[in-house]
Amino acid sequence: AQSVTQLGSHVSVSEGALVLLRCNYSSSVPPYLFWYVQYPNQGLQLLLKYTSAATLVKGINGFEAEFKKSETSFHLTKPSAHMSDAAEYFCAVSRNSGNTPLVFGKGTRLSVIA
Amino acid sequence: GAVVSQHPSRVICKSGTSVKIECRSLDFQATTMFWYRQFPKQSLMLMATSNEGSKATYEQGVEKDKFLINHASLTLSTLTVTSAHPEDSSFYICSARAFDWQNTDTQYFGPGTRLTVL
Numbered sequence: 001a002q003s004v005t006q007l008g009s010h011v012s013v014s015e016g017a018l019v020l021l022r023c024n025y026s027s028s029v030p031p032y033l034f035w036y037v038q039y040p041n042q043g044l045q046l047l048l049k050y051t052s053a054a055t056l057v058k059g060i061n062g063f064e065a066e067f068k069k070s071e072t073s074f075h076l077t078k079p080s081a082h083m084s085d086a087a088e089y090f091c092a093v094s095r096n097s098g099n100t101p102l103v104f105g106k107g108t109r110l111s112v113i114a
Numbered sequence: 115g116a117v118v119s120q121h122p123s124r125v126i127c128k129s130g131t132s133v134k135i136e137c138r139s140l141d142f143q144a145t146t147m148f149w150y151r152q153f154p155k156q157s158l159m160l161m162a163t164s165n166e167g168s169k170a171t172y173e174q175g176v177e178k179d180k181f182l183i184n185h186a187s188l189t190l191s192t193l194t195v196t197s198a199h200p201e202d203s204s205f206y207i208c209s210a211r212a213f214d215w216q217n218t219d220t221q222y223f224g225p226g227t228r229l230t231v232l
Contacts, residue, residue: 043207043225051218101148102221104157
């Protein structure tokens, strides 16, 4: 069975500081990995995804994530936090890019302090 | 492209009534849609997989007679919460498959429906 662990339910950073949200996965097959962002009372927006191509994945809004098989990790980073980045972030894994459901982590709430 | 809509965005109903939530793929056809449920400050949990023209596949612990799913066309899946009770209050989110600009099979999520049962 696949699973995702997000370390830290809440992360707080200063505006302009590095954002690092941690995600570790467990999968018996080569995984597809995703990061989604959710703003209050809204659905999910795809930030980026790993589908066995390049291990460093660049997404929208300046976010990127690196797939490290040896560490079973897919951490999300952004060099400089903006106030608009404050939201809930979910890491997810699936066996297939689209036709299998996603297994989500519990989420990490990012706060950005002015 | 690849826009998924949900209707209504918010619904309040009395206990014992039924509520229908629609999930539409606006600019593409989706043979498979998924329904997720999200409790406050928690993650999304898969409820069921909806396949066009066939019965939905429900996750363990989800009552199929209570959460009726119909995927009658390639652009519409509906979730009906029958005889709703306060414990059914939640945020319901659907997703649909589409191929993105890299021709990668991807799930796109709707904006969600907030159900409150009084």
